[in-house]
Amino acid sequence: xxxxxxxxxxxxxxxxxxxxxxxxxxxxxxxxxxxxxxxxxxxxxxxxxxxxxxxxxxxxxxxxxxxxxxxxxxxxxxxxxxxxxxxxxxxxxxxxxxxxxxxxxxxxxxxxxxxxxxxxxxxxxxxxxxxxxxxxxxxxxxxxxxxxxxxxxxxxxxxxxxxxxxxxxxxxxxxxxxxxxxxxxxxxxxxxxxxxxxxxxxxxxxxxxxxxxxxxxxxxxxxxxxxxxxxxxxxxxxxxxxxxx
Numbered sequence: 001x002x003x004x005x006x007x008x009x010x011x012x013x014x015x016x017x018x019x020x021x022x023x024x025x026x027x028x029x030x031x032x033x034x035x036x037x038x039x040x041x042x043x044x045x046x047x048x049x050x051x052x053x054x055x056x057x058x059x060x061x062x063x064x065x066x067x068x069x070x071x072x073x074x075x076x077x078x079x080x081x082x083x084x085x086x087x088x089x090x091x092x093x094x095x096x097x098x099x100x101x102x103x104x105x106x107x108x109x110x111x112x113x114x115x116x117x118x119x120x121x122x123x124x125x126x127x128x129x130x131x132x133x134x135x136x137x138x139x140x141x142x143x144x145x146x147x148x149x150x151x152x153x154x155x156x157x158x159x160x161x162x163x164x165x166x167x168x169x170x171x172x173x174x175x176x177x178x179x180x181x182x183x184x185x186x187x188x189x190x191x192x193x194x195x196x197x198x199x200x201x202x203x204x205x206x207x208x209x210x211x212x213x214x215x216x217x218x219x220x221x222x223x224x225x226x227x228x229x230x231x232x233x234x235x236x237x238x239x240x241x242x243x244x245x
Contacts, residue, residue, distance in 0.1 A: 016188035017060070018062035019188070020190045022191070023222075024218075029218040029220040041079075042086065047220050056101070062185065064203070067087070069140075087118060087141065098129055105137050106184070108138055110147065144201050148205070176205065187210045189210060190211070191214075192212070194215075211239065213233055215230070
């Protein structure tokens with residue numbers, strides 16, 4: 001998709017509160033440049049920095065990045081190890097900068113499967129940045145949309161069995177309160193890079209009314225300008241939520 005810039009998108013009322021991004025194309029970028037896949041993932045972290053900076057500059061309150069799906073464990077052992085090392089390095093070296101810029105970090109997904117030190121680093125980062133308010137950065141790691149829905153159903157069932165909740169009381173709000181994103185508004189805009197046009201088991205409940213933009217660029221080439229263009233495209237669209245406005 002080719003996007004066009006509005007003169008000043010910040011003056012338009014339909015500014016997205018929450019943007020979610022599927023960061024796709026690191027491996028293809030590396031292959032196109034004759035580099036190992038690990039270099040593509042490392043270059044992708046630079047694009048993630050650009051997305052965070054762009055979100056702050058555009059006044060976005062929540063930014064969710066799909067970093068590692070539960071299906072990604074099926075990738076070659078060396079590639080998974082490299083991704084875990086990138087995660088470990090990020091948590092060790094970048095959290096202080098997030099904190100200094102008043103950014104809150106939240107990690108969603110199952111914690112099982114990570115090395116204990118990574119789990120501890122995630123918990124420490126979330127606690128350190130808990131009260132920050134400029135931007136909430138949500139990173140989905142070891143995440144599966146279907147597993148999240150199953151987890152929410154199990155949690156609600158446990159509440160019913162324990163007598164804390166009546167099964168007849170369930171509604172969308174109660175169900176959503178059992179999701180990883182219980183305290184986070186649903187995304188207004190989903191961006192996926194690399195030209196693929198699917199959501200790949202990402203935020204299946206939360207994306208019910210999100211506008212979706214699929215970009216042909218590979219994730220390591222993503223820039224703040226691309227984020228601006230996506231926001232401009234979002235602002236051109238009419239969000240009716242089933243109404244006829």
